[in-house]
Amino acid sequence: AQIKEVSFVKSSNRPKDCPKDGLPEFAVLGRSNVGKSSLINALVRKKEVALTSKKPGKTQLINHFLINKSWYIVDLPGYGFAKASESARMDWSVFTKGYFLNRDTLVAVLLLVDASIPITFVFTKCDKSKGGKGARPDENIRSFQELVRQNYKHQPPWIMTSSVTGLGRDELLLHMSQLRNY
Numbered sequence: 001a002q003i004k005e006v007s008f009v010k011s012s013n014r015p016k017d018c019p020k021d022g023l024p025e026f027a028v029l030g031r032s033n034v035g036k037s038s039l040i041n042a043l044v045r046k047k048e049v050a051l052t053s054k055k056p057g058k059t060q061l062i063n064h065f066l067i068n069k070s071w072y073i074v075d076l077p078g079y080g081f082a083k084a085s086e087s088a089r090m091d092w093s094v095f096t097k098g099y100f101l102n103r104d105t106l107v108a109v110l111l112l113v114d115a116s117i118p119i120t121f122v123f124t125k126c127d128k129s130k131g132g133k134g135a136r137p138d139e140n141i142r143s144f145q146e147l148v149r150q151n152y153k154h155q156p157p158w159i160m161t162s163s164v165t166g167l168g169r170d171e172l173l174l175h176m177s178q179l180r181n182y
Ligand code: GTP
Pocket: 030, 031, 032, 033, 034, 035, 036, 037, 038, 039, 051, 052, 053, 054, 055, 056, 057, 058, 059, 060, 076, 077, 078, 079
């Protein structure tokens, strides 16, 4: 997991303009001001390779950073900035949506959440079997959970639900009542 070399490649406002070399990439997603650009700087141990600001709305384009000449970290504009104009918000939804839908080389999205906000993953449609056969989603999630338990220091609360069978209903209600009384 060593980062030896980092370079800013380009800013794009359309998925079409993004690098076409097919290298794998990770995109950083989250609210404006959550700390996406700062996290990238922390990962690569450079102060301002990604530009940051106290004011929300600093990152306005899709920014590609090439790591070790072999993969990218992508800094994106944030969402949900209350003071942004309607047109700026439209722009955000248009090109980030286009980016997520069209970017074949996207390995994973890193969703950033401010640590002061408790977050619970609620998986839906756990009744569905995958293509009629094979492992059910809740079984997939269970084996993923097991992997996470073995390899990571922290695990999120996650609840498997189905609106069809009622799976997880009691567990989720109990979880919410525990959070209310916390
Ligand atoms: P946009 O580009 O506007 O979407 O914001 P962003 O998500 O890229 O946030 P950015 O990295 O610019 O950081 C926003 C503010 O939060 C800056 O003032 C940072 O210094 C501060 N910040 C970011 N990460 C941390 C952190 O881990 N701890 C603290 N205390 N402040 C942080």
